[in-house]
């Protein structure tokens with residue numbers, strides 16, 4: 001039985017049932033699902049754009065109450081902010097500006113978890129940025145919540 005947490009995955013932070021299943025499988029493989037050579041094995045959404053530092057895709061398991069949920073995944077394996085090339089910041093902002101123009105976002109939020117997944121609450125420990133536009137006009141709308149950090153009792 002594989003552990004729920006390794007260098008690449010923290011199943012304890014998974015949300016959806018089928019996500020938990022996929023993440024357990026990946027944990028058994030002990031490789032990083034967001035490194036490009038593995039991304040195509042598990043990620044069923046198309047790569048919308050590829051830059052020098054980032055690829056843009058959509059979240060396979062979008063947060064509840066989102067209208068858009070994009071992922072910008074760093075192309076090299078990286079887990080800490082200090083792993084990022086400084087120029088990658090320029091490209092990131094250029095890419096999210098293009099997304100805003102293309103999809104006419106009314107508003108939303110950006111989140112990038114980093115480091116130890118017990119602290120970040122990340123499922124995949126490979127730097128990625130989440131761009132979330134809430135479906136705020138929907139009748140049953142509730143605010144989109146992004147968790148940072150995992151309680152002691154949920155760590156396995």
Ligand SMILES: [Zn+2]
Pocket residue numbers: 032033034035076077078125126
């Ligand atoms: Zn990786």
